[in-house]
Amino acid sequence: MGPAHGTMTAFSTIVVALGERSYEIRIGRGLIAEAGTHLAPLLGARGTGAEMIVVTDRNVAEHHLGGLEDSLRASGISSRTIILQPGEQSKDFAHLARLMDDLIGAGLTRDSMVVALGGGVVGDLAGFAAAIALRGVDLVQIPTTLLAQVDSSVGGKTGINTAHGKNLVGAFYQPRMVLADVTALETLPRRELLAGYAEILKYGLIGDAGFFAWLEEHGAALIEGDAAARMEAVARSCRAKAQVVAADEVEHGERALLNLGHTFGHAMEAETGFSDRLLHGEAVAMGMVLAFELSAQMGLCPEADAKRLRAHLEAVGLAADAAGYGFTADALIGHMRHDKKMRGGRITFILAHGIGEAVIAPDVEPAQVERLLTRALAAHGAG
Numbered sequence: 001m002g003p004a005h006g007t008m009t010a011f012s013t014i015v016v017a018l019g020e021r022s023y024e025i026r027i028g029r030g031l032i033a034e035a036g037t038h039l040a041p042l043l044g045a046r047g048t049g050a051e052m053i054v055v056t057d058r059n060v061a062e063h064h065l066g067g068l069e070d071s072l073r074a075s076g077i078s079s080r081t082i083i084l085q086p087g088e089q090s091k092d093f094a095h096l097a098r099l100m101d102d103l104i105g106a107g108l109t110r111d112s113m114v115v116a117l118g119g120g121v122v123g124d125l126a127g128f129a130a131a132i133a134l135r136g137v138d139l140v141q142i143p144t145t146l147l148a149q150v151d152s153s154v155g156g157k158t159g160i161n162t163a164h165g166k167n168l169v170g171a172f173y174q175p176r177m178v179l180a181d182v183t184a185l186e187t188l189p190r191r192e193l194l195a196g197y198a199e200i201l202k203y204g205l206i207g208d209a210g211f212f213a214w215l216e217e218h219g220a221a222l223i224e225g226d227a228a229a230r231m232e233a234v235a236r237s238c239r240a241k242a243q244v245v246a247a248d249e250v251e252h253g254e255r256a257l258l259n260l261g262h263t264f265g266h267a268m269e270a271e272t273g274f275s276d277r278l279l280h281g282e283a284v285a286m287g288m289v290l291a292f293e294l295s296a297q298m299g300l301c302p303e304a305d306a307k308r309l310r311a312h313l314e315a316v317g318l319a320a321d322a323a324g325y326g327f328t329a330d331a332l333i334g335h336m337r338h339d340k341k342m343r344g345g346r347i348t349f350i351l352a353h354g355i356g357e358a359v360i361a362p363d364v365e366p367a368q369v370e371r372l373l374t375r376a377l378a379a380h381g382a383g
Helices: 035-043 058-074 093-105 120-135 146-152 182-187 190-207 209-224 227-247 254-259 262-271 280-297 303-316 329-336 366-379
Strands: 011-016 023-028 052-057 079-084 113-118 138-143 157-162 165-172 177-181 349-354 357-361
Touching: 011 227, 023 227, 035 058, 035 113, 035 138, 035 177, 052 058, 052 093, 052 120, 058 079, 058 113, 058 182, 079 093, 079 120, 093 120, 093 157, 113 120, 120 138, 120 146, 120 157, 120 165, 138 146, 146 182, 146 190, 146 227, 165 262, 177 182, 177 227, 182 227, 190 209, 190 227, 190 254, 190 280, 190 303, 190 349, 190 357, 209 227, 209 303, 227 254, 254 349, 254 357, 262 280, 262 329, 262 349, 280 303, 280 349, 280 366, 329 366
Parallel strands: 023 177, 052 079, 052 113, 113 138, 138 177
Antiparallel strands: 011 023, 157 165, 349 357
């Protein structure tokens, strides 16, 4: 637990160890209302240019912006706010250009700090803008969705989508701090909670079978609002990601394991036009099932483990099948060919030897993927 600095309530601290660029993830209740106390030391003696520019979206602003602004003001921090349109459609060049103009128009200087208050879209877009504005200004992530708290706000991946695929333009750009306020999760719709839960499951699937078993026991309570279960799951997820990022910051090796389910998932998102028809976490959940079923098909993984994953997703209310979206194998494979992990004409997949044992598979034959998708989509009435 973190010490009680001033009026701060107790919080857990996880360090992302990257030498001089190391930073803390602080996890607790009520951190947005205390954000000024946490963030003021980061400004140091910067002088008159040291203001924070908060980037958020309309939905998040309604619930959390007032509390953040009050906290910054109480700590003597001047701030301005830029409000984006919510949704994955905002992660494109047009919205990035508008955000850059707004940041510079708001008087951004090298002493300013960009504060990303929101979910994954806000974090990715504001983070990329911070990376390229004035060749880089300081960034703080205050994630307000479960998905952002356990995944996208940690590790420095920022970026936007193009017509060819998801996150194809971006930068690795680490924040100065991540403040994960689990009370923010109380305002989330159930669908958003479930989407974030898929990324929590991922950590158990890639390297911690014990955590997956813990989630089988406590996952439903976490989704229903159990505060202790949420704190535990966010902390364990962040600790797992911090360890991977510290070992492989720019994804030359082990960090690729965090993409379990994402090659399939990103293709499904692209096919639905990055719309609200399919949230990122929903696509990842279906993608992880496909990854385990591909692993079983190739003889890498017991079929029982693929069935166990599917059963747990269904138990908590996450769709395990890509049914009802009109996907075809050809269309999804076409999107995969634009994936960042494409090497030498072949798509790199993250597969598994079993629950808790993910592996990088750089030489998967496209015919194997086509066979899997053709069977999976036909079997469940989606293609």
